[in-house]
Amino acid sequence: MEDSRVLSAGHTLSLLTNTYLANSDAVNANIELVVNTVLSQNLFNYADAAGVKAETAKLYDNALHKWLARINSLTAGKSPELRMAGVLLMKQTALQSPSILLDNIAKWTTTLVGLLSKNGMAPVTKVVLQTLLVFMDVAREIPVLNREIASAQVPRINQGVLSLADKNPELVDQILEVLMYSASWFPTLFRPSIDKTESLCLSILSGSMARFHINTCKLAAGCMAALCVVGGKMSAEERWFHFIQMALGTISLCISKIMCTEVPQKELEAGLYFNLPEFDANFVVGIPQAADRITSMADLIIALLTRPLDASVPIPVDRVVNMASNLALVPMRIDNNKASRAEHMLVPLLAPHIHRDAIRLLAALAISLRSHLQPFLASIARIASAINTGKHYSPATSVALYSLIRLYLEDFNYGFAICLPRELLFSVFDDANVRATKNAVVATTTASDLSSSRKRGNGGRSQKPAFAEVEESRQMSHIQYTETVHAALNVMLAILKHAPTILSSEMRTQLDGQTLTLLLLDMIDGTHSPFASRQTTAPYKAVLYQCLQASILSPDPWQKAVLPHAISVFNAGLTDPSLEVRSTCLDALSAIEPIVHARLPAQLRAPDTDEHVETEKQVPQLVLGSEANLDAVLAGTHLYSPTPSNAHTRNTTIQTDRESTSKRYKPGIDKSAELIQNDRAARQTATFGLENTSTASNAEPNLRVTAKANIQNKQNMSKSNFFQTTPATRALEAAGSMPSKPAQSPFSGKSSNEVTTLSSPTLPNSSISKEDGTATDDEDDIPDIVMEESDSEDE
Known part of the structure; x- marks a missing residue:
């Protein structure tokens, strides 16, 4: 099997080399097909494969040799298309077979570095940079290549990449990526390029590219942060602290520019800011430049805070928090005399952009410092409240702020929740309420309607036509889900999970009611659905289900239970087409199961x-x-043990259920007297059944369940005392000599071994006078019921 695969791969390589890469025209037409074939079939995995026949291995090696020769010829081609094809095939070959790369990395690296010096097309240079990055990643992991290849080629690569920055501005993203990884992987070899790299990064972070090239600014900030590990004139700790101080100083200058305030002379003399171009004198251009520069410096601070370092660095947390507070209060500046009216109105337009920069700084602090940020939680909560107060109805700012609050709630739980102002909680709760827009049909009355109404009277007032009432009855409330609603619901979910006690009972009731209402309305299908769009509501429904689950698992003792409704909603959510919603409902039902069917721990009891x-x-x-x-x-x-000395009468009380009715009807038939007699005798004899045990007999006691008893047994029962049935103990042997005691309940607190006597109940004399005596209706205690249309004794 292995030989057949190797042979098939060799034939495929020969076909691609001899047919699809035969000449320049074939390369231009078939390069996409060749690359897809290489990616899908893994043609280079069989190089140096073990357990293959020598003849098969020889055929595969010949095909591989022709392939590599064709790649080298394409890379050295004259046209840019051929060079690009050769570099692409070289990259895919190196990624699939490390052994082929190790054999050819020196030659290929030299060829690629030579291509950087040529003024080639931008696509070719982009592919060359990506391939060089792959080679550098391989060389840093192998010590032999690190000594032989990296030491000679990495400085040349750095210089060639820096020279491309001015010639090809469109390749700045790839250039910054190569420089960043080169500084991280080969810090010693990168030292000669520190100054040029820093100048390149600062030119990008000046604010000119912050608005339209966001990814480029983040790459430049990451490259600046990577320079901290290079060393050189300063150590890694000193360079890191120097960069963060310069960034904070630059942000301070930008705030002074926006607020039209003078920069303190002390800060100017200290020079703790980057040497960047001056702002434009025209405030229409200068103030947006300052706002963009704040964004770029915020990117640099975030990259420095999140950059992993081997050494410990001092982080100025108080300065970063203070800077975030200043950014949050920028729109609240006073209107001084130096600012014109137009300049004063320009600042609120930039306020959401500045607020989001402050939010990103606080989020970076939470990610990098974790528990070390606890002393600053109250200040951060006040900053969040200030941003919420002056957010100027920006949905993007609201989403970013609520994401920040959720991050801090998940990291610091109740410690941050108690610091949140009540106004901020009310704002979050208000944004979590889904708005409904009603579309009403307005009916207009024409002149003919008015005239007809006047003819009918009604004081000249027009009446609504019938179709207007029908349309008004069909008004629909279209529920609009927004990103702000989703972010606010996530905040409420975090509060319910980590700090549910900060919510009042009224807020909990309203939140649960709205959540259940929305989920129940979502079950409506067809044209009467209250939702404006049902294709994009899966994330919102998922967070609604999660809020309901969190509310059930953290119940409010003063709140009505929503568990029965929640179970119905979760069961309905199991059939939702969204996988996220189904998994959420399944988890919720699994969590509710122990609540509904509580499983108590096993209880110990005495062995039987x-x-x-x-x-x-x-x-x-x-x-x-x-x-x-x-x-x-x-x-x-x-039930008892026989006594050897005295043969006492053992009584067994058998209780039977009384009749469900106390009324007796007299149907007026011949056998009515006999039926009444049997009924009364059965009730009296079933109450007390007695069986005499002979003293001379040593047989085991026999308990018989019967509804018949003779009259003599009844007389003996009335003249003697009977005992309560108790466990067979030696205490029963002395029962005959014990004095009589008052009747006692068997459930009293005394020991169960005591034998208490019970007085015999008094039976009517008529019931024991004779066995088969005839009874009349007046002898019993049951009142007679006279039915209508029947005979009666009273008549």
Whole structure:
């Protein structure tokens, strides 16, 4: 199998080399097909493969040799198209086979460095820079290549890349990327290029490219931060602290320019700011330049704070927080005498841009410092409140501010939540409410309608036509989800997770009510959906479900329970087409399950006795067995032990359910007296069943369940005392000699081994006089009910 794959790869390489790369026309027409074939089939993975036949390996090596020769010839071609094709194929070959790269890296690097010095086309130079970056990454990991290739070629690469900055401004992103990685990977070899690289980065960070080339400014800031590890005249710690001080000083000068205030002479003499071009004298151009320069310096500070360093550096946290506070208060400057009216009105237009820079600085502090930022949480909360007060209705600023609050809540939990002002919480809660826009149809009355109404009277007032009432009844509230709503809901979610107690009961109730309402409305399908667009609501529905889940897991004791409604909503969300919504609902139901069906821990109890265990094993026989088995099992159950001295009468009380009705009807048939007699005898004899046990017999006691008893047993029962059924203990042996005690409840706090006597209930004399006596209706205590249209004794 391996031989066939190697042979197939060799044939494919030969076909590509001899057919699709045969000449310049074929290269221009088929370069895309060749690159896709190389990427999809991994043709270079079989170089130096083990376990392959010698003949197959020889064929593959010949095809590979022709391929490499063709690549070298294309790279040295005359036309830019051929050079670009050769460099692309060289890059893909190096990425797939490290062994081929190690064999050819010296030659290929020299060829690529030579191409940098030529004034080639920008696409060719871009591909050359990307390929050189791949070679540098490989050379830094292998010590042999680091000594032989990197030491000789990296300084040349740095100089060639810096020379391209002035010739090809459109390649500045690739140039900054190569310089940044070169300074990080080869700091010692990069020292001769520090000054030129710093000048290039500062020219970009001056503010001229901050508005339209955001990615370029971030790359320049990252390249400046990478210079801190190079060393040179200053150590890494000193260079890092120097750069952050210069950036803060430059931002201070920009704030003075925007607010039209004089820069303190002390700051000018200290020179703690970058030497950048002066601002334009025209305020229409100069103030936006200052705002753009603030953005660029903020990018530099963020890159310095987030740059990993081996050494410990002193971070001026108080100065950064103070600078963020100054940026937040820029729109609130006073209108001094030196500012014209037009200049004063220009500052609020730039306020959202400046506020977002302050937010980014605070976010970088939270990411880099973590717990070391706790002493400044109150100040940061006040800065956030100031930005929220003067955000000038900018949705982008609101989203950025709410993202910052969420970041701090997740990092510092309740410690930051208690520092938030109430006004800021109310603003977040207000933005979390979804607005609804109602589209009403306005009905107009024509002159004919007015005249007809006048003819009908009604004081000349026009009446609404019927179609207007129908249209008004069909008014729809289209719910509009916005990025601000999504960000505010994320803040509320973070509060419910990390600090739910800062929300009042009223806010919790309103938030839960709105969340349930929106989720229930989302179940409406068809044209009557209240949502303006259903294709882009998945992220919003997901955060609504998460808010509902967080509210259930952190309930408010003074709030009505929303769990029953939430379970229905989560069950409906399991069928949502969005995977995020389904996973959220599944997690929520999994979290709710222990709440609905609580699982208590196992409780210890005393072990059962052997006799009890044997009795429990016979329960299935009691249920499914015959009447004989039932009597046998009950006969074997020891309710008491016979006494050897005195043969006392053992009484077993069998309670039966009374009849559900206390009314008796007299249907007026011949057997009515017999039925009444049997009913009364059954009630009286089922209450107290007695079985006499002979003193001479040593047989086991037998418990019989029967509804019949003779009159003699009833008389014996009335003349003797009967005992409460208790466990068989030796205390029962002395029961005959014990004095009588008042009746006591078996559930009293005394020991269960005590035997208490109960007085015999008084039975009616008529019930024991004779066994089959005839009873009349007046002897019982049940009142007679006279039914309508029937005979009665009263008639």
